[in-house]
Amino acid sequence: MSVTERGQLDSLNNVTLSSKVKGFTTILSIVPEGTMVEKGEVVCELDSSLLVDKEKQQQIQVTQTEAELKQAEENVEIQKTQNESDTSAAELALVLAKLDLEKFLKGESQRDLNVKEGAITKAREDLQRAEETFEFSKRIAKKGYKSQNDVEADRINVVKAEIDLEIAKEDLKVEKDYVQTRKHKELEADVDEKKRNLDRVIRQGIATQAQFDARLKASQLTYEVEKSELERIREQILACKLIAPQNGQVVYANQDSGRRSSGEDVIEEGTEVRERQSIIQLPDFSQMKVDARIHESKISMINQGLPVDIRVDAFPEQLYRGVVDQVSSVPISSNWMRPDLKEYKATIRILPDNGDITKLKPGLTAEIEIRVDQRPDILQVPVQSVITIGEQRYMFILMPGGTSERREVKIGQASDTMIEILSGIKVGEEVILNPRTHFADELIDLEEQLAMEKKKQAEKQGPGSGDAKPAGPAAGKAGGEKPRGESAEKKKPASGNAGSMLQRLDKNSDGKVSKDEAPERMQERFDELDANKDGFLDAGELSKLRGPGGGAGGSGGARPGGEKRP
Numbered sequence: 001m002s003v004t005e006r007g008q009l010d011s012l013n014n015v016t017l018s019s020k021v022k023g024f025t026t027i028l029s030i031v032p033e034g035t036m037v038e039k040g041e042v043v044c045e046l047d048s049s050l051l052v053d054k055e056k057q058q059q060i061q062v063t064q065t066e067a068e069l070k071q072a073e074e075n076v077e078i079q080k081t082q083n084e085s086d087t088s089a090a091e092l093a094l095v096l097a098k099l100d101l102e103k104f105l106k107g108e109s110q111r112d113l114n115v116k117e118g119a120i121t122k123a124r125e126d127l128q129r130a131e132e133t134f135e136f137s138k139r140i141a142k143k144g145y146k147s148q149n150d151v152e153a154d155r156i157n158v159v160k161a162e163i164d165l166e167i168a169k170e171d172l173k174v175e176k177d178y179v180q181t182r183k184h185k186e187l188e189a190d191v192d193e194k195k196r197n198l199d200r201v202i203r204q205g206i207a208t209q210a211q212f213d214a215r216l217k218a219s220q221l222t223y224e225v226e227k228s229e230l231e232r233i234r235e236q237i238l239a240c241k242l243i244a245p246q247n248g249q250v251v252y253a254n255q256d257s258g259r260r261s262s263g264e265d266v267i268e269e270g271t272e273v274r275e276r277q278s279i280i281q282l283p284d285f286s287q288m289k290v291d292a293r294i295h296e297s298k299i300s301m302i303n304q305g306l307p308v309d310i311r312v313d314a315f316p317e318q319l320y321r322g323v324v325d326q327v328s329s330v331p332i333s334s335n336w337m338r339p340d341l342k343e344y345k346a347t348i349r350i351l352p353d354n355g356d357i358t359k360l361k362p363g364l365t366a367e368i369e370i371r372v373d374q375r376p377d378i379l380q381v382p383v384q385s386v387i388t389i390g391e392q393r394y395m396f397i398l399m400p401g402g403t404s405e406r407r408e409v410k411i412g413q414a415s416d417t418m419i420e421i422l423s424g425i426k427v428g429e430e431v432i433l434n435p436r437t438h439f440a441d442e443l444i445d446l447e448e449q450l451a452m453e454k455k456k457q458a459e460k461q462g463p464g465s466g467d468a469k470p471a472g473p474a475a476g477k478a479g480g481e482k483p484r485g486e487s488a489e490k491k492k493p494a495s496g497n498a499g500s501m502l503q504r505l506d507k508n509s510d511g512k513v514s515k516d517e518a519p520e521r522m523q524e525r526f527d528e529l530d531a532n533k534d535g536f537l538d539a540g541e542l543s544k545l546r547g548p549g550g551g552a553g554g555s556g557g558a559r560p561g562g563e564k565r566p
Helices: 049-142 148-239 440-461 493-505
Strands: 002-011 014-018 024-030 042-046 241-243 272-274 278-283 288-295 307-312 315-327 343-350 365-371 380-382 387-389 392-398 404-414 418-423
Touching (some): 042 278, 049 148, 307 343, 392 440
Antiparallel strands (some): 002 288, 002 365, 288 343, 307 315, 315 343, 380 418, 387 392
């Protein structure tokens, strides 16, 4: 069992070289089309003059940002040492403030109090001595040994000594109550201030350090961005030279089966190309494939790995072997002229161990035969020998003596040329091809007979059967639309017309009508009439085509046998 299709050859490993330059650029040089090149050769060169200018400007930017980065790194180190110095100075000031407070509490405070108390003791001694002198002066003055002036002077000394004693006492009080308290608080406040100053210096150092670190990171990012841009520009300059990644023949990318739009520039020197535009294709002729399209009615039979026989039209004497390499899971985009056509792309890999594949070229047409099933002892006949009437299949057998016999058969799988017979005939019997050509009247009568039988069966079921309706060819239209009193004789031709229409339209005598064989007006309703969606119309489906007058579609005229159409 096989499926036959046609397709085009192409390289299995087809490398496309595209422009990787941003925006637009111009082709300066390109190797001639058809040239055989080796891997590593320059096959096309694009204009890089603007990129070279950009590279110079960008190099200046990179140099400037590199200098700023180094300065930022030095500033970070300088700030670190500055923070250490400021912190050490603040810590020393705090230690000295604590020492001053300790010195005051454990030394200076008591020393100053002792000085004041000593002054009081001295003033008290001076007062006592002055009083004794004054008393002595008064006694001897009475005896006439001292004058009154001397006595008065001694009295004044007593008063002065009393005043000095009071002053000394006040000094001690002031020292205790005010001077000592104030100095104590001042020294404690100085210690607290030095603590706060140390914390402030540490925080300021951290903040300033963070600023310099942030500037350093910004400088690093700026440098990296500018350097990355410089590298990108240099990569763009390198991309202006297209290098062959493999051995192959140069094919310009503007060759698209002749469907290039008139406004699109061809690939040649001086042509402006955009980014990602294909410029050159390098097919590898050592590995070839066939791209074919499989109709949706056959796609279920095609699987990856199936063997394929390939014949190239240019070398018909050579048979190539292949294998189904890939089958698309979605249909190819519909043709606007035939939107109902569903085809799937299949890739056939040509095996290198048979035939000389080096002479094969992309674009050559080939016929492929996919062997979908291989079973021994299968009874099969040409598809032209089987006809379909309704849901039954029939064949005509050539009997001894030159007579023919019609038989109902059951079919299995089918290819484009052969169909499997499960029952109905035997091996060795001769079958008649194109039976509709040889037994047109008999087949028309058979269609009418089957249609009437199905109609009667539907009438026996009655209207209450719900979805029961005539199932035979033309029976659906013959029943239910005509008046009940109309004779069966006038209903017959509907089925007969369908049979004669099938005979008239079936140009290749395969027992069915394809869309290409159908008239233009019938093609408009082809999908609607194709009830089983097999891409063909049989007699039963043709019977549903009715003209404006209620009869079967198609032109009038006499059917075989002389009976006129209604």
